[in-house]
Amino acid sequence: MSEQETVSTTATPGRGVDGDFAVWAPHAVRVTLRADGADHRMRRGDDGWWRATVDTAGSGTDYAYLLDEDPRPLPDPRSLWQPQGVHAASRVYDHAAHTWTDTAWTGRALPGGVVYELHVGTFTPEGDLWAAIERLDHLADLGVTHVELLPLNAFDGTHGWGYDGVLWSAVHEPYGGPDALKAFVDAAHARGLAVLLDAVYNHLGPSGAYLPRFGPYFSGENAWGPSLNLDGPDSDPVRRHVLDGALDWLRHFHLDGLRLDAVHALRDDRATPLLAALADEVDALSTALGRPLALIAESDRNDPRTVLPREAGGLGMTAQWSDDLHHALHVALTGETHGYYADFEDPEALPTTLTRAFWHAGTYSSFRRRTHGAPVDTARVPGHRFLGYLSNHDQIGNRARGDRMGEHLSPTLLACGAALLLCSPFTPMLFMGEEWGATTPWPFFASFTDADLVEGVRRGRRREFAALGWAEEDIPDPMDPATRDSAVLDWEQRDHKHHALLLETYRSLIALRRDEPELADPRLDxxxxxxxxxxxxxxxxxxxxxxxxxxxxxxxxxxxxxxxxxxxxxxxxxxxxxxxxxxxxxxxxxxxx
The missing domain is CATH 2.60.40.1180 (Golgi alpha-mannosidase II)
Incomplete structure (x- = not known):
């Protein structure tokens, strides 16, 4: 057994693999474990953890928790497997049962790489990880090095973007569950592809969010609702919950890194913020595993300290997204200047973001109506610490129709955008289908099971875009299954005329970036x-x-x-x-x- 396997198959205590169960519920008076067809009173420790042992339990056992007088059994906040959905019982999952085939995998560092953002639910008509495996050869042939999966953690319903997840450690069952993710990672590694996962710790979705019932996991508000309690009373176990969950993805699923969603919403006033603590622990895990692990932040702060090393006073993130570069490219290619694009109409916006990553670098942002950001020290910070992109799930999906640039721009202009991106000092990222100028839209969609929530989402979407002048009939119904179906990639399109030519252009540019080191040189100065x-x-x-x-x-x-x-x-x-x-x-x- 390799060192990686030794580290990766250690059972997580308290999740029932050895019959031992544990849950943190510091304010509960009584906690009951329902497992193996019976109820078991749990013992409370001084640390607020409740524990019980069920000798007959093990892998495949369904279990849930009952808090005080509430008769409703709740899934485990640290659940690894939710085969019946987020409202049902959890199921014990044994990581050691999987036989890995990637023992020769030594990882891929992010510098010099090309990232491919992929949404499992619309990458193929089947919409699961098993079907996605069948398309990995396309990615390997394209020349990308890292596959970034949009969130996989369990959410209510069948289809959705993944940002409404409520159980942060359980792989969404309609995608294939935990076994399918391991098979996908194995298959990707066999093709030389690293796998990154988009992890969302800044909020919970609106349906199945039972986490606050167990303890003070949230305090205050952010743009999406309750804000995670990272620095208030009883916040130590909350931080540990996030840190352990993040490390488990890397350790047990052999993932090569995490993309951390909207880290600016993680309010944390501690001397060592959560992101810095995570960077330290991931660095230690990387050393133990003997392979590079990446942390990529989505941050709206335009703060270079996000990607500065820990020893230089930074948060230690491997890289962060650069929305400013996207906005400058988008305006230059499309001519759109509404909303936040207005600030990027200046002819200097694109040259500046190409050389300095940020346009708003201590300068006024009209969209925010305030000064924003700080300049990047180009002598100290290499370009590979910023992800550049022509499109991503947000910038397409937050448009009323979810329309892509491929619908509006000529193939030759799309190719120019690709050349600017792939010949830049930044780490390029493509959104699935971009490489052939896909015209399939990617609008917002969900499939919640609560009727009131369904109608509320519909009304909210209509209201949001009606305020921007959109007619109601032109706004896709996010709860209609046909909206999800419209977003599924049309794989036949890539072989047609100008789509095939654009695909070959992307392949050639990626190969050129690899073969001509000067094109990938990250030194901004x-x-x-x-x-x-x-x-x-x-x-x-x-x-x-x-x-x-x-x-x-x-x-x-x-x-x-x-x-x-x-x-x-x-x-x-x-x-x-x-x-x-x-x-x-x-x-x-x-x-x-």
Missing amino acids: RFEVVASGDGRRLVLVRGGLRVVCNLDPVDAEIELDAPPRELVFANGRPRVRGTQVVLPGECFAVLRL
Whole structure:
């Protein structure tokens, strides 16, 4: 047995694998365990944990907890398996029962990688991890290195984005449950693909959120509801709940990292914030496992300290998303300037975000109506610590129809966007289907079982977009199963005409990034962008390479600093005259000086 297997198959105490059950309920007067067809009184410890042993229990045993006089049995807050849904009993799951085949896997570091964001429920018509395994060869052939799965933890209903999860350690059963995730990771590792998981600890979904019934897990409010109690009274076990859950994904499921949702909503006034504590423990686990583990934060703060190492006074995140870069790219490609895009209409927005990650860096944000962010020290912080993207689940799904850029832009302009992203110093991330310019929408959808909640979600969605001028009939019903079905990727589309050509462009650019180290060089202080024509013509200076891009629909003349001697790759037919390059409209070229 390998070291990785030794670490990964240790049973988690208190979840019934050895007949021992434990639950934290510090304010309860009585807790009863219902397991193996009988009720068992639990013993309270001074630490607020209740414990019981059921000799006949083990893997596959259904169990639940009853608190005080409440007759309703509740699932385990630390449940690993919810085969009947989030309102039903938990089931004992034994990690040691899985035989791993990835013993030779040594991991993949995020620097130099290309991330692919994937929603299991719409990646295939079947919408589960087993079907997703059948598409992994496509990702390996594309050249991506990391697959980032949108949240998999259990939520109410069959279909949803995953951000309404209520049991943070249980794999959603309609996706295949815990065994399917392990099979997916095994299959990905066999193809050289690392697997990241989007983990949501900043809030609970509206249905099946029994966690607060057990203890003071929440205190105060954030944008999504109750805020996690990370620094108030009785917060030590709450923090431990999050830390243990995060480590379990990496240890027991052999995941290679976590994407942490909206960390700005994790309110924490301790000297060592939760994210810093998590970074320390993940670093220790990485050492024990002998493979790199990544923590990627989604943060709205534009605070470079998020990705500074712990020893430099930072939070120690491996990387963070850069929405500013997305917004600048989106405005440059689409011309949209409504809402928060208004700040990125400035011709300097794209060159600045390409070289400095943040546009709002101690500057005024009209959308927020205040000064926002802080500048990145480009001499100290490498570009690979920021994920750049043309699209992601939020930026598509939070549009009224969930429409993608592939529906509106020409394939040549989409290719220009891909070139700017994949030849940048940042860690590129693609959203599933982007690589062939998919036109299938990806709107918000859910499938809650409570009738009042269903109607409330419908009304809320209509109200939100009606305020922005949308007609009600143009807003997809998020609770209609057809809305989810419309979001399923059309895999046949990738083989059709311009879609196939764009896919080949993505493959070539990713391969070029791998084969030409200068294109992946993350050093921001050695990267330069020269812009002209109101920011519509750009030259990316990448060592001895120049990436020239014309976003306008007409030919453009672009002056270089030296005559190019080789055309490395292009999506059109550039003409070179000494130091001048004539690019057709919506064309890019990679040239070697």
